[in-house]
Each structure stands twice: as C-alpha cells, then as structure tokens.
C-alpha cells in the first residue's frame with residue numbers, strides 16, 4: 001500500500017479562522033489514521049496580498065492546535081521556476097497564448113458581443129487575444145505590453161481527451177474543464193496562477209489525497225486537465241463541507257472573532273476549538 005499524503009495549503013492573506021482549523025485538522029486526522037504524512041504548504045504567489053506576519057501566524061496557530069507537519073514546508077514563492085518550467089511545456093504543446101486584455105477590454109468586448117456566457121467562476125473570457133496572429137503577439141510582447149498567459153481550453157481539452165477524477169464523497173467525476181473557458185495560468189503581475197501552482201505542487205509533493213473545502217470542487221476539473229497535459233499525478237480528492245455561522249454564512253478571514261488567535265485569546269483550549277468544528281476527539 002502506498003503512503004497516504006495529505007496537505008493543508010493556506011494563503012497567508014489573513015489570520016486562519018475556524019474553517020481553516022477544520023480543514024487542517026481533517027487533513028491531519030486522515031493522514032494520522034492511515035499512518036501517512038501530513039504536509040503544510042504556504043500558497044503565497046500573490047505577493048501583493050500575502051504578508052510574512054500571516055505566514056508566522058499560520059505556523060503558530062496550527063502548532064497551538066496541536067498539529068504536526070512534515071518539514072521542509074513548501075513555500076510557493078520560492079518555486080516560481082518550477083511553475084515556469086511547466087508553463088514552457090504547455091507553450092510547446094501550443095495550448096497557451098498571451099492575453100493583453102485589461103478587465104475593461106474584456107467587459108467592453110462582452111458588451112459588444114451582446115452575450116456573456118458564464119462559467120463556475122463568473123463571466124467567461126471572450127477569447128479576444130486567442131485570435132491574434134503570432135506576429136502581433138510577438139510585437140506586442142517586444143513592446144513590453146503586460147500580458148497574462150491563458151490556456152486555450154478547446155485545444156487543451158481536445159488534446160487531453162476524456163478525463164475523470166474521484167472525490168471520496170461525491171464519487172467519480174467526468175472532468176468538464178471547458179465550462180471555465182480560457183483560464184489564466186500566469187497572471188500579468190505573477191508568473192503563475194492558483195490553478196497551475198496547486199497542481200504542480202500536489203504532484204511534486206506526492207500528495208495522494210487533497211482535502212479542501214467544497215468551494216474548490218469545481219476548480220478540480222481544471223486541475224485534472226492540467227495533470228493530463230503535463231503528465232502529473234492525479235490524487236484523490238475530499239472536498240469537505242464549509243463550516244458556517246448560525247446564519248449559514250461561511251467563515252471568512254474578515255470574521256475576526258473566529259480567528260484561531262481570537263479564540264485562543266478568549267481562553268478557548270485547542271480541544272474546545274476542535275469540538276467547535278464538529279470533529280471528534
């Protein structure tokens with residue numbers, strides 16, 4: 001039997017809250033029950049929003065909760081070269097293109113087209129830059145115009161063929177990444193994106209089971225496609241329900257009273273916090 005490897009992969013853009021505690025403890029519990037490994041990964045590619053003090057707070061809060069993780073901890077901002085390598089492979093396959101559009105350009109194009117098809121993440125990119133000639137791409141890049149890199153979804157999905165992935169709760173899924181349109185794989189301001197970095201890292205870290213909130217369920221369709229294109233491992237997934245407050249709203253980093261540190265300062269014990277998440281002892 002191969003080793004079960006799970007991970008908790010927070011973004012240091014605020015203090016961890018009760019919902020994060022649940023996700024981290026669940027991933028750690030699953031690993032422990034299987035005598036496997038629990039990893040922590042810092043997802044800090046968005047250097048404009050991430051802060052070192054939140055990274056420190058993640059270590060401190062998780063340790064206070066009694067969690068132990070393998071070292072070294074992978075910090076995404078130290079691995080931009082890994083993402084660049086994978087982007088280069090996609091580029092060689094002809095499934096990437098530079099996109100020079102601003103948000104304003106995209107909205108104007110949608111208005112002009114008179115239709116705004118939506119995907120799971122909102123309105124779909126209308127494909128403006130997909131149609132640029134290679135000469136035009138080249139000259140705009142030479143001029144230094146800022147650009148993102150988008151996946152040519154139709155081409156990419158056709159080259160990968162039919163794909164499946166498994167969620168332990170929801171069962172076998174037929175991958176349907178097309179619904180997202182041409183997703184961004186490298187942003188104008190960051191040489192990668194969440195989708196690319198998470199897929200590459202789960203492979204490089206040999207994650208066998210991705211435990212994360214159901215808010216990322218749909219994104220897994222894109223991750224499965226990237227795995228197929230890049231020849232990366234496909235872990236199993238467990239997308240857990242999100243903890244909500246009494247009004248049914250999901251917790252967010254802005255809910256200060258429910259950050260792990262606020263709970264700790266209010267003299268709750270780690271066991272009490274665990275009980276609040278509904279996890280057994």
Ligand code: GLU
Pocket residue numbers: 009010011043198211212213216
């Ligand atoms: N970094 C993501 C977040 O904090 C989670 C990524 C994942 O678990 O795949 O929302």
